[in-house]
Amino acid sequence: MSGFFTLVGRDLRLAVRQGGALGTALGFYLVVVAMLPLGLGADLKLLSRIAPGILWIALLLSALLSLGRVFESDYEDGSLDVLTTGPLPLELVTAAKALAHWISTSVPLALLAPVLGILLNLELVAYPALVATMIIGTPAVSFLGAIGAALTLTARRGGLLIALLVLPLYVPTLIFGIAAISAMLGPDDVAPPLLILTAISLGAIVLGPLAAAAALRTQMQ
Amino acid sequence: MLLIAENLVLSRGGRTVIDGLSLRLSNGEALLLTGANGAGKTTLLRALAGFLPPAFGEIRIENENDDRELGELCHFVGHLDGIKPHLTAMENLAFWGAYLNGDSSGNGGDRLTRALNKFGLAALADVPAGFLSAGQKRRLALSRLAAAHRPLWLFDEPTALLDAASLTLLIDAVNAHRADGGLVIAATHLPLAFKNAKEVRLGPKEKAA
Numbered sequence: 001m002s003g004f005f006t007l008v009g010r011d012l013r014l015a016v017r018q019g020g021a022l023g024t025a026l027g028f029y030l031v032v033v034a035m036l037p038l039g040l041g042a043d044l045k046l047l048s049r050i051a052p053g054i055l056w057i058a059l060l061l062s063a064l065l066s067l068g069r070v071f072e073s074d075y076e077d078g079s080l081d082v083l084t085t086g087p088l089p090l091e092l093v094t095a096a097k098a099l100a101h102w103i104s105t106s107v108p109l110a111l112l113a114p115v116l117g118i119l120l121n122l123e124l125v126a127y128p129a130l131v132a133t134m135i136i137g138t139p140a141v142s143f144l145g146a147i148g149a150a151l152t153l154t155a156r157r158g159g160l161l162i163a164l165l166v167l168p169l170y171v172p173t174l175i176f177g178i179a180a181i182s183a184m185l186g187p188d189d190v191a192p193p194l195l196i197l198t199a200i201s202l203g204a205i206v207l208g209p210l211a212a213a214a215a216l217r218t219q220m221q
Numbered sequence: 222m223l224l225i226a227e228n229l230v231l232s233r234g235g236r237t238v239i240d241g242l243s244l245r246l247s248n249g250e251a252l253l254l255t256g257a258n259g260a261g262k263t264t265l266l267r268a269l270a271g272f273l274p275p276a277f278g279e280i281r282i283e284n285e286n287d288d289r290e291l292g293e294l295c296h297f298v299g300h301l302d303g304i305k306p307h308l309t310a311m312e313n314l315a316f317w318g319a320y321l322n323g324d325s326s327g328n329g330g331d332r333l334t335r336a337l338n339k340f341g342l343a344a345l346a347d348v349p350a351g352f353l354s355a356g357q358k359r360r361l362a363l364s365r366l367a368a369a370h371r372p373l374w375l376f377d378e379p380t381a382l383l384d385a386a387s388l389t390l391l392i393d394a395v396n397a398h399r400a401d402g403g404l405v406i407a408a409t410h411l412p413l414a415f416k417n418a419k420e421v422r423l424g425p426k427e428k429a430a
Contacts, residue, residue, distance in 0.1 A: 003323045010308075010316045017307040078301025082365070085270060085292045087323040221233070221273045 003088040004096050011100030021066045025105050026112055029062040033116040044121045051120035052130060052181040055113045059134065060170050063141045066105045067166070068159045070097050070149040071216065080220065090216060094146055095209035102142035110134035129184035133177045136194065139201040140173045143208030150215035172200050222294075222372050223247045223283040224269075224404055230277035231264050237276070238264045239423065251395065251405040251415040256423035262408035263299075265423065266375050269406065270297040284372075295373040300381075302362035306351025310342055310361050313350050314368050321369035336367035340390050356382045363391060366398070374398060376407035 015022060036054055037047055074080040074097075083093050113134055114127045122130070148166035152158030179193035226244040230237060238261035246252055254262045267273045269280060271292035282291055304313050314333050337343050340360040350358060359382045366374060374395070380388055392414055395405050399416075407413060 003320050006316065006319045010305075010320075013312075014305060014307055076301075077303055077305070078299055079303040079305070081270070081272065081297055081299055081301070082303045082317065083320070084272060085295060085297050085371075086320050087289075087293055088320075221267070 003086055004092050007083070007088070007093065007096040008100045008103075011097060012104055015100065015104035021069055022105055022108055025062045025066045025109060028065055029058055029109055029112060030116065032058040032061065033119055037119065048121040048123055051117060051122040052126065052178055054120060055116060055122070055130065056134070056174055056177050058116075059109050059113060059138075060141060060167065060174065062109055063106055063138070063145065064163050064166065065159075066101070067142075067145040067149045067162055068152070070101050070146055071153050071212075072149070072158075075153055080216070084220065090213040091209045094150065094212035094216065095143075095205075098143045098146040098208060098212070101146070102139055106138035106142050107135065110138055123185065126181060126185055129181045129190075133180045133194070133197060137173045137177045137197050137201060140204035140208075141170060143201075143204040144169045146208050146212040147215060150212040150219070153216065153219050173197065176200065222287075222402070222404065224280075224373060225283065226269070226278065226280045228278035229265075229268070229275050229280065231261065231268050231273060232276045233264055233273075239268075241278075242421075242423075244421070246404050246406070246419075248402040248404070249399045251399060251407070251418040253413060253415065253418050253420045254406065254408040254423060255410070255420060260423040262423055263377055266297070266299070266377050266406065266408055269373075270295050270375055282373075291373075294371055295375050296366050296369070296371045297375045297377075298362055298366070298379060299377045302358045303365075304350045304353075304358050304361055307349065309347050309349050310337065310353065311346040313361060314364055317365045318368035321365070321371070333368055336364040339367050339394060340364045341387070356384060356387060359383060360387055360390070363394070366394060372402070373404045374406070376405070376409075378409060379407055380409060380411050380413065 033054060040046065071080065074083065084090060110131060113130055117127060117130060145166050148162040151165060152161045155161055176193045176197040180190060180197055182188070183190045183193055224244070224246040226242065229239055229242045231239040242265070244252070254265060256262055264273065268275055269291065271290060280291060282294060303317070308316070311333065314336060318333055334343070337346055340363055342357065342360055342364060345353065345357065350361060353361065363379070379391060383391065395415060399405060405415065407415070
């Protein structure tokens, strides 16, 4: 199991050294959210009502941007071959890489969301709910995204294909993420949507690496 | 340890590349795979490393008190080096050492330094690998061999990019590994000065080794 954390540690160190992937994702998130009020007009009531949805959708799109790199650089420089010969099963290799993606990209995006909430006149009471649902929901984003990244590994222009493959898988996360935020703001009970959101993430953490490893095996021959 | 391949049939993209090859390699033996471009040298190496399941036949290891799979018993040094340009030479090697040994305690420092010394990279330990030349990167990839112990070494064109002095370092390492009971299989175009190496010429007619 120590190989698992060695791999997570290396990926995080690379993410810090390279910096580009996280900067691009955060910058994209900022630009998309900043452009919406320009397109929709300065109707503060409207913006405040649609803010949670916009912040969630823009987060999913920003996370997609960096997903292509999850396996690509290791595949291109031959590291993936050597990783396969390690003591770690390929399922745990994909899990480690998805976990590193979650820590290095999804969590920073979730932490940036409240700052962007200011741009959209998000109600103050909604801030804790927003960050909580995003932290709970984003493991699904990274672990399901790893499936798309693995499937499109050898495809040219794989980035667009990832979006087509993976965005539909994010629909349940999006629905229950938004539902949890609305529940916290309204009279409804928060627990059901939040528990379902947690269940989706836990399911993704188990199934994502298995599917991604199967996809990698077929592509590495 | 005994490496046995029987009636191996390997296909890539629906085309049979290797048809009915049998191999037998025991402690301390080396095998050179030769043959024209496209004869299936790389395909065979990838099958031996466990990346490519055989269409027919089997590859197995007979090894007392060790039931690890083939992939976990081999070092695979292919065309690509598996080096991250943003990490220093030492960090690259330290990662592979810790990962391949399944040990993150970080107390393999001596071993890593010796591995770098072995391939003449000691002076470059703290240089980001992105600044190394192609030949130096190749040597860094080879130093993995010394950073983690694996009984079977698989090489795909190991001499490409290496100068004469580095080639001597590689041959010394291989000889020491074989003296230690290790197995070596190398695909090559150029004659490699491995002592008493068997040779299999891949092509239309495969001979058994």
